[in-house]
Amino acid sequence: DVVxxxxxxxxxxxxxxxxxxxxxxxxxxxxxxxxxAERIVAAxxxxxxxxxxxxxxxxxxxxxxxxxxxxxxxxxxxIAAGASWGRSGVGNGAPVNVEFVSANPTGPLHVxxxxxxxxxxxxxxxxxxxxxxxxxxxxxxxxxxxIAKLAESVLARIAQAAGRxxxxxxxxxxxxxxxxLAERYVAAHPGAEAAADADAVRRFAVRALxxxxxxxxQAFGVKFDVYFLESSLYxxxxxxxxVARWAAAGHTYEQDGALWLRTTEFGDDKDRVVRRSxxxxxEYTYFVPDVAYHVNKWxxxxxxxxxxQGSDHHSTVNRVRIGLQALxxxxxxxxxxxxxxxxxxxxxGGEEVRLSKRAGSYVTVRDLVDEVGRDAVRYFxxxxxxxxxxxxxxxxxxxxxxxxxxxxxxxxxxxxSGVFRVGGVDAAGVTAEGVDVAVLxxxxxxELLKALARFPDAVxxxxxxxxxxxxxxxxxxxxxxxxxxxHRCRVLGESPEVExxxxxxxxxxxxxxxxxxxxxxxxxxxxx
RNA sequence: GCGCCCGUAGCUCAACUGGACAGAGCAUCGGAUUUCUAAUCCGGUGGUUGCAGGUUCGACUCCUGCCGGGCGCACCA
Numbered sequence: 001d002v003v004x005x006x007x008x009x010x011x012x013x014x015x016x017x018x019x020x021x022x023x024x025x026x027x028x029x030x031x032x033x034x035x036x037a038e039r040i041v042a043a044x045x046x047x048x049x050x051x052x053x054x055x056x057x058x059x060x061x062x063x064x065x066x067x068x069x070x071x072x073x074x075x076x077x078x079i080a081a082g083a084s085w086g087r088s089g090v091g092n093g094a095p096v097n098v099e100f101v102s103a104n105p106t107g108p109l110h111v112x113x114x115x116x117x118x119x120x121x122x123x124x125x126x127x128x129x130x131x132x133x134x135x136x137x138x139x140x141x142x143x144x145x146x147i148a149k150l151a152e153s154v155l156a157r158i159a160q161a162a163g164r165x166x167x168x169x170x171x172x173x174x175x176x177x178x179x180x181l182a183e184r185y186v187a188a189h190p191g192a193e194a195a196a197d198a199d200a201v202r203r204f205a206v207r208a209l210x211x212x213x214x215x216x217x218q219a220f221g222v223k224f225d226v227y228f229l230e231s232s233l234y235x236x237x238x239x240x241x242x243v244a245r246w247a248a249a250g251h252t253y254e255q256d257g258a259l260w261l262r263t264t265e266f267g268d269d270k271d272r273v274v275r276r277s278x279x280x281x282x283e284y285t286y287f288v289p290d291v292a293y294h295v296n297k298w299x300x301x302x303x304x305x306x307x308x309q310g311s312d313h314h315s316t317v318n319r320v321r322i323g324l325q326a327l328x329x330x331x332x333x334x335x336x337x338x339x340x341x342x343x344x345x346x347x348x349g350g351e352e353v354r355l356s357k358r359a360g361s362y363v364t365v366r367d368l369v370d371e372v373g374r375d376a377v378r379y380f381x382x383x384x385x386x387x388x389x390x391x392x393x394x395x396x397x398x399x400x401x402x403x404x405x406x407x408x409x410x411x412x413x414x415x416x417s418g419v420f421r422v423g424g425v426d427a428a429g430v431t432a433e434g435v436d437v438a439v440l441x442x443x444x445x446x447e448l449l450k451a452l453a454r455f456p457d458a459v460x461x462x463x464x465x466x467x468x469x470x471x472x473x474x475x476x477x478x479x480x481x482x483x484x485x486x487h488r489c490r491v492l493g494e495s496p497e498v499e500x501x502x503x504x505x506x507x508x509x510x511x512x513x514x515x516x517x518x519x520x521x522x523x524x525x526x527x528x
Numbered sequence: 529g530c531g532c533c534c535g536u537a538g539c540u541c542a543a544c545u546g547g548a549c550a551g552a553g554c555a556u557c558g559g560a561u562u563u564c565u566a567a568u569c570c571g572g573u574g575g576u577u578g579c580a581g582g583u584u585c586g587a588c589u590c591c592u593g594c595c596g597g598g599c600g601c602a603c604c605a
Contacts, residue, residue: 415564
């Protein structure tokens with residue numbers, strides 16, 4: 001029943017691949033781990049050209065060193081597969097819905113949305129690279145209470161601009177962009193200063209803000225396949241159906257004039273209101289359309305759904321899942337999956353930046369992209385795991401030196417490209433045919449080839465964990481190996497055999513760096 | 529009070545999901561090297577992994593209890 005696990009030891013002297021098999025078996029066999037290991041090693045046989053040496057080490061680990069031929073094979077397959085090297089098919093083309101950003105059209109996107117955009121898009125790409133059929137989806141509310149507040153805020157600014165006394169509503173929107181919207185509305189609707197049509201203002205503001213968000217997302221390099229409107233769930237009665245199903249299943253009850261869902265039956269700490277009492281307006285609470293929306297995802301054939309959200313929404317996780325369970329539709333308990341991320345603080349000159357001119361109270365995605373560029377923003381949002389608070393250091397993102405991880409990684413690619421440029425060699429024409437890896441004698445060459453070989457595994461692990469940070473970690477390791485090799489090993493002007501082999505190494509490195517960067521939505525420049 | 533997340537070198541973060549001596553970058557100290565981009569390389573200093581227990585051959589990782597920080601706990605979204 002033992003699972004044989006192979007791992008790459010972090011200590012180089014422990015070989016290329018190791019297993020703890022003997023340690024795991026020792027107890028059941030009532031033998032000393034090292035003796036078990038010796039017995040296993042004695043019984044092993046390998047196909048020719050795979051393993052160079054095997055040894056028992058430490059408490060009972062078995063360490064393998066791979067034959068040089070293996071690295072030659074890596075070089076060959078990278079160059080042959082090119083832009084598709086690192087892809088796998090474990091997803092079998094199964095559909096998966098990745099929902100992210102999902103900002104309501106009440107203002108410009110803030111840094112948290114930016115982190116979601118980077119995360120959601122990278123997770124989508126990781127799933128695509130591992131064989132899933134991904135739909136990127138953006139969900140937004142175009143008709144709720146927040147939208148009403150938005151419309152009232154704009155109306156108040158229109159009135160103020162016309163010299164009439166008006167106050168922003170309680171909890172209204174104060175940003176400078178509201179004033180802009182008011183001006184634009186009046187400019188487009190002569191006579192509106194006197195009496196603006198509230199409904200028309202709402203539609204105008206929603207459309208304008210959605211367009212602005214789309215422009216920002218486009219500048220960020222993120223594209224969605226589906227934009228899903230919350231209002232459509234009401235329009236085609238999906239919200240009503242959801243409530244009716246809960247009631248039919250016997251999970252609802254009336255109390256204090258409101259309709260409740262008995263979520264405590266499913267492990268919640270208290271029951272939840274589904275429909276408010278008459279004196280509170282008699283409307284459904286927000287969580288009903290949330291559940292109806294996920295039923296809809298399920299019915300569209302998404303047996304897997306992933307939501308990237310800020311951790312301030314974590315209380316909805318259980319509620320949505322419980323709401324789905326209470327419907328009895330056979331939807332799995334862990335549906336949908338969530339990737340929750342912690343806060344972002346923007347640092348500049350050693351101090352926290354909190355405000356943006358247009359939005360007023362928060363830093364926008366646009367502010368960041370304008371200041372440091374899309375590549376740096378994307379990379380910085382991905383280089384920490386979602387669970388951790390993220391410090392976005394603007395000064396660091398602007399540095400053109402090794403300290404800046406984006407620069408460091410892109411520079412590695414530019415250097416590889418530089419070899420071909422200076423040598424007048426067509427990179428696309430480089431092959432591994434006739435390359436003898438035995439001429440690659442510098443230790444940094446073996447290290448680089450091993451780092452290249454790990455790419456498919458790094459993609460697979462990052463995809464499985466829904467964690468792009470694993471890939472940025474890998475990318476930095478790879479870039480380090482590439483820089484080191486570049487500085488130790490001359491490519492051009494060496495003997496023909498060495499030059500040919502090293503051109504192949506440079507080409508393979510260029511390919512893997514470009515693939516990894518491309519996956520993360522970051523440019524792979526030819527020069528910096 | 530309850531729930532979720534976090535706590536690792538002076539700073540920012542890793543550690544392959546329980547493996548071998550906890551590693552990188554920055555900072556700091558000492559050396560080398562004017563190159564297919566000096567936008568470089570090599571080495572040193574720096575740790576009781578917040579604290580206290582437990583589980584096991586083995587714990588940064590899992591469990592329990594504390595301490596500290598963040599975010600949530602509406603008939604708001």
